[in-house]
Amino acid sequence: MDIAIHWTFLPHNDPDASLAFYRDTLGFEVRNDVGNGKMRWITVGPADQPGTSIVLEPPAADPGVTDAERRTIAEMMAKGTYARIVLATADLDGTFEKVQAGGAEVVQEPTEQPYGIRDCAFRDPAGNLIRINELR
Secondary structure: OOOOOOEEEEEOOOHHHHHHHHHHHOOOEEEEEEEEOOEEEEEEEOOOOOOOEEEEEOOOOOOOOOHHHHHHHHHHHHHOOOOEEEEEEOOHHHHHHHHHHOOOEEEEEEEEOOOOOEEEEEEOOOOOEEEEEEOO
């Protein structure tokens, strides 16, 4: 079987702030930007991985989501407990410095974890947890 990760979705509540974070701070290329206002879908990804993308989406766009669920999603996003993604880099310290200098909220500085991974963590402008693992 040959299966690849093609898209994953993360919510945003401010498309311009999310775009700036993923494009300018993380250095991802913008692959698509559709919609307007808060109802905007932005597709980004690493330039050297054209087949893997993150779609930044408005969490309230799904018509099947109730108003109560929208409030819960907004509360969880504000606490940073709604969504997460794990990225990887060969230069964790350099990446940490660049992301921190970009103004991202630091959750954890580079740390050797007891389960054998060295990583750090940030929150994006929507509160999503971004963990960055060091490739070894």
